[in-house]
Amino acid sequence: MKKKKLIEFDKILSKQAPPFRDRSELPRGKYDFAIAYPDPDSLPIDDLVRALTQGLSEEGSDLALYPDVQGYGPLREYVSHKLKRDRKMTVDPEQIVLGDGSSQHISMIIDLLIDPGDTVITEDFCYSNTLTKLKISGAEIHGIECDDSGMISDTLERVIADLVAHEKRPKLIYTIPTFQNPQGWTMSLERRKALLDIASFYEIPILEDDCYVDLRYEGENVPAIHSLDPTGQVMYVGSFSKTIAPGLRMGYFAGPEEIIGRFRMVRKTSGSGVNEFAALAIHRYAISGLDNHVKKILKIQRDRRDTMVSTIGEMFGSNAKWSVPEGGLYLWMQMPDSVDLSSITDQALRAGVGYQPGTMFAADGNSGESYARLCFGYNSPEDISKGIEVLAGVFTKKGFF
Ligand SMILES: Cc1ncc(COP(=O)(O)O)c(C=O)c1O
Missing domain, CATH: 3.90.1150.10 (Aspartate Aminotransferase, domain 1)
Structure with missing residues (x-):
């Protein structure tokens, strides 16, 4: 029986409610x-099944508890080692937060930092979901022209100087420095250093989205911007979506305690956490078979x-x-x-x-x-x-x- 509609939900939405999206994919x-x-x-379906079975037999009864708000500890330890080994990043497991894909972290960062009218720097063409989230948050987005080595440093500096002169200091620089989506280039070491220098001078945090870094077919590894940063102004996201599967929904964030403390609060107040069932499997699988x-x-x-x-x-x-x-x-x-x-x-x-x-x-x-x-x-x-x-x-x- 079709219910008679009593409430027009469209009319009572909060100011932060996002635009409507239908089911069509x-x-x-x-x-x-x-x-x-x-x-x-x-x-690796069979290996994941084995890893899950092992995880559940060893620690399955812990699923009776709500999980750690930063995500399953042993998987955060694995990520900490991996970031040290592959990206020369020194990040303790306590400075890592697991999430429902890296896009969840990107979204939480935008929620934490961006008010309507705030300015944000991105590459001229970049990950569409980040752009959509920024637009919904009311950000004024400034895309920086890129060449084969990444954002052109002179242009970046000129745009930021101009924004600062107009009292619109950017709240965030979002970059995908390795195998950029969609442009494909990798930011050179020189440009990474220039980006850091400019961002430090103008005191702007950077969000480094490194989700493709493990998929290198040739050429030399370029250090993470995070690893070059002595000041703690760089936040970092990575993901298991590109190395195992996006359906697992598992990504990771490394960043300062002021931000992580807010993530903890978001998780606490929304009752959300990180799927420990998936984390048990990913951890067992990662330590034995991911490489x-x-x-x-x-x-x-x-x-x-x-x-x-x-x-x-x-x-x-x-x-x-x-x-x-x-x-x-x-x-x-x-x-x-x-x-x-x-x-x-x-x-x-x-x-x-x-x-x-x-x-x-x-x-x-x-x-x-x-x-x-x-x-x-x-x-x-x-x-x-x-x-x-x-x-x-x-x-x-x-x-x-
Ligand atoms: C640049 C970039 N960042 C983040 C993501 C999100 O990945 P996930 O949320 O699956 O970790 C994607 C997905 O395609 C991406 O291209």
């Missing part, structure tokens, strides 16, 4: 280059990247430019300025190909029409080739070349 193409999914066939698994998936993803790069070369030739990232999961493709790739996503999907247009990642909310982000993580090399051929067919039909 982005439809997926057979050739799914839209989202950075990993290869479903190489997920080998990463080695295995690096080979798979590198092949997929190479296949996408070579097929794009064959099909698009001089009609497009594209990045060849040393790691991560995306190619960033640019067509001539006259081409609007945001106008034909539906057509491409009907032909079976999903991709995201550059406009989704634009800090200014509207540029990037001639760009597309293409993820190579999910489909097999054969399907990547086929999908790029189909996409080239759609573009040709549309008269793009």
